[in-house]
Amino acid sequence: xxxxxxxxxxxWIPSVLFILLIVYALVFFGxxxxxxxxxxxxxxxxxxxxxxIEAIREASGxxxxxxxxxxxxxxxxxxxxxxxxxVSGRSVNEMIKAAVxxxxxxxLSAIAIIAVIGTILGAIAALNQNRWIDNLIVGFAxxxxxxxxxxxxxxxxxxxxxxxxxxxxxxxxxxxSPKVIVPLIVMGLNPMAIIIRQARAGVLEVLSEDYIRxxxxxxxxxxxxxxxxxxxxxxxxxxxxxxxxxxxALNNSILxxxxxxxxxxxxxxxxxxxxxxxxxxxxxxxIFSFVVMTSNxxxxxxxxxxxxxxxxxxxxxx
Amino acid sequence: xxxxxxKTAVVEEKQYNLFKDAMKxxxxxxxxxxxxxxxxxxxxxxxxxxxITPYDFLSQDLNYRNKAPSAQHWFGTDDLGRDVFSRVxxxxxxxxxVAISVTVLSYLIGIxxxxxxxxxxxxxxxxxxWLIDVFMSIPSLLLVIVVNVSVKPVLVNWMDAKFLETQNxxxxxxxxxxxxxxxxxxxxxxxxxxxRIIRGQILSIKNKNYVVAAKALGVPTSKIIRRYIIPNSIGxxxxxxxxxxxxxxxxxxxxxxxxxxxxxPIPSWGNMISDGLRVWQVYPHILAAPALVLAIxxxxxxxxxDGLNDALNPRQxx
Numbered sequence: 350x351x352x353x354x355x356x357x358x359x360x361w362i363p364s365v366l367f368i369l370l371i372v373y374a375l376v377f378f379g380x381x382x383x384x385x386x387x388x389x390x391x392x393x394x395x396x397x398x399x400x401x402i403e404a405i406r407e408a409s410g411x412x413x414x415x416x417x418x419x420x421x422x423x424x425x426x427x428x429x430x431x432x433x434x435x436v437s438g439r440s441v442n443e444m445i446k447a448a449v450x451x452x453x454x455x456x457l458s459a460i461a462i463i464a465v466i467g468t469i470l471g472a473i474a475a476l477n478q479n480r481w482i483d484n485l486i487v488g489f490a491x492x493x494x495x496x497x498x499x500x501x502x503x504x505x506x507x508x509x510x511x512x513x514x515x516x517x518x519x520x521x522x523x524x525x526s527p528k529v530i531v532p533l534i535v536m537g538l539n540p541m542a543i544i545i546r547q548a549r550a551g552v553l554e555v556l557s558e559d560y561i562r563x564x565x566x567x568x569x570x571x572x573x574x575x576x577x578x579x580x581x582x583x584x585x586x587x588x589x590x591x592x593x594x595x596x597x598a599l600n601n602s603i604l605x606x607x608x609x610x611x612x613x614x615x616x617x618x619x620x621x622x623x624x625x626x627x628x629x630x631x632x633x634x635x636i637f638s639f640v641v642m643t644s645n646x647x648x649x650x651x652x653x654x655x656x657x658x659x660x661x662x663x664x665x666x667x
Numbered sequence: 668x669x670x671x672x673x674k675t676a677v678v679e680e681k682q683y684n685l686f687k688d689a690m691k692x693x694x695x696x697x698x699x700x701x702x703x704x705x706x707x708x709x710x711x712x713x714x715x716x717x718x719i720t721p722y723d724f725l726s727q728d729l730n731y732r733n734k735a736p737s738a739q740h741w742f743g744t745d746d747l748g749r750d751v752f753s754r755v756x757x758x759x760x761x762x763x764x765v766a767i768s769v770t771v772l773s774y775l776i777g778i779x780x781x782x783x784x785x786x787x788x789x790x791x792x793x794x795x796x797w798l799i800d801v802f803m804s805i806p807s808l809l810l811v812i813v814v815n816v817s818v819k820p821v822l823v824n825w826m827d828a829k830f831l832e833t834q835n836x837x838x839x840x841x842x843x844x845x846x847x848x849x850x851x852x853x854x855x856x857x858x859x860x861x862x863r864i865i866r867g868q869i870l871s872i873k874n875k876n877y878v879v880a881a882k883a884l885g886v887p888t889s890k891i892i893r894r895y896i897i898p899n900s901i902g903x904x905x906x907x908x909x910x911x912x913x914x915x916x917x918x919x920x921x922x923x924x925x926x927x928x929x930x931x932p933i934p935s936w937g938n939m940i941s942d943g944l945r946v947w948q949v950y951p952h953i954l955a956a957p958a959l960v961l962a963i964x965x966x967x968x969x970x971x972x973d974g975l976n977d978a979l980n981p982r983q984x985x
Contacts, residue, residue: 364801372813379817491698495969497917499924499937500958503944507951592804599806604921608944618812622927625816634809641804 357649368638431632451613456598459536471548494542498601502535502608532609540597551583592645692978699974705967713763722750742956754934761935762916769915772854777861785869799859807856814852815927849928868900902979913968936961
């Protein structure tokens with residue numbers, strides 16, 4: 350077990366570094382001159398004065414080779430410093446600190462809701478295979494699976510406000526304010542289908558196992574059967590989808606925050622794109638990739654806990 | 668004796684009519700057929716679009732702004748008095764162009780890397796698999812945003828320089844830059860999926876007994892590929908291409924929704940939804956028209972994908 354965890358960790362580090370390198374290189378070689386970008390926004394025409402530009406470049410160390418600057422950037426990040434915004438000059442750390450709680454609390458609760466409700470719905474569907482409730486759940490999953498959040502969100506708002514004449518509050522009032530309900534529902538709808546399908550297929554597979562027949566013939570009540578014998582093996586494939594859910598939740602948060610006007614990382618990203626504010630974009634990419642890779646790592650580590658067979662299989666592989 | 672002969676005849680017929688069988692199964696699946704019809708319709712509309720639009724998508728009628736749907740303007744008009752129906756049809760064109768180009772590009776990359784990994788194995792395989800994992804754990808929206816904001820200035824500058832050099836009007840039109848960047852950046856995030864499928868197919872078929880047997884019998888490689896490998900891997904391949912088409916369409920819309928990618932005045936369903944979000948309380952039709960169309964198209968793709976999967980992947984039958 351210890352070796353397995355260590356092995357995963359050792360793979361995780363170069364992956365994060367590699368993403369950092371790609372993104373940094375893209376911005377470094379593509380984005381254009383950061384100094385010019387800064388002064389094009391500033392008053393005066395410093396941007397067109399090559400001598401002063403060179404002086405500033407020299408002073409800020411931006412004329413050093415790529416790899417030197419890159420390692421400098423990595424060291425700064427390891428110290429927890431993402432630099433300053435090109436547009437406002439404010440510290441990126443501050444801006445991100447304000448936005449992270451919105452995105453992460455929304456994303457985490459969406460994932461929790463999806464995982465719990467999705468597993469339950471999937472299990473109900475499988476236990477009632479081919480009855481109307483199964484068809485309803487599977488149909489619902491198939492229907493919501495395709496619709497992206499930036500389409501479902503606006504349509505739901507239009508429906509609630511203009512057709513049902515409901516008063517839908519916008520903006521952010523913390524995770525426990527009623528404002529959060531509609532965005533959470535929209536964020537949950539789309540990826541829910543993945544979990545419903547996984548859980549349904551998983552339960553169906555387990556139901557055909559011999560030990561379930563034994564348990565049934567022993568006369569175990571259905572409740573015990575479901576909780577003791579069915580749910581645990583089904584959780585493994587469901588947990589394996591967590592990485593996908595995390596990516597989905599982060600992608601969706603960018604879109605959903607625009608739809609509902611939430612002040613999270615998504616809105617920060619959108620503003621940064623329109624103003625080409627690279628330090629912010631870089632920081633957000635890093636945070637997102639870090640979260641995804643870490644959750645993948647956690648999933649890998651949790652496999653053996655859920656299903657001891659996985660650990661020995663993985664060990665055999667390495 | 669006779670019935671036995673009949674049996675083998677039937678079996679043989681089945682073997683040789685894989686595609687007829689698949690088509691029959693697909694035709695029996697009503698939802699998949701609806702999906703197929705809608706998807707074909709969208710592609711048809713994208714091709715003949717300009718012939719059937721009642722108005723030019725750019726022509727403005729400022730006396731006729733924000734009008735609700737009517738007999739002259741089926742989907743109403745937008746804030747500049749442009750016909751929303753014509754814009755939705757042109758949006759289909761944008762969506763289809765992007766979807767097809769992105770799918771072709773990402774499969775080209777995927778086929779090269781995936782088959783290299785599958786055939787060569789060893790360290791090459793390990794590296795490609797790692798690369799796929801890393802790329803799949805970067806949230807795709809953000810990666811595209813980074814590629815977009817970093818590569819675009821370089822290309823635009825190059826186009827400007829080219830224009831000054833050649834005075835060729837072609838280089839003034841940055842629409843092509845937008846499209847090229849959308850193609851490139853979407854292929855950049857979609858290739859890992861393609862590569863993974865190709866690699867998986869090659870690995871699973873390469874060691875199948877019938878391929879080994881054919882090799883041992885001295886069947887030439889080209890015939891092995893034609894007779895055994897392609898027919899046996901084409902099913903999952905078609906399924907994954909259809910899902911990539913749908914995903915690329917949704918991604919294109921999400922980027923133009925966020926303001927990267929295809930830019931106004933070129934209509935894309937995404938930027939139309941984003942425009943509609945500003946005025947939905949007063950003129951909901953501007954938002955609802957593109958959102959409903961995109962919702963219908965994405966659902967159709969998911970129905971079609973499911974149907975194809977059931978029809979073409981006999982190994983999954985129970």
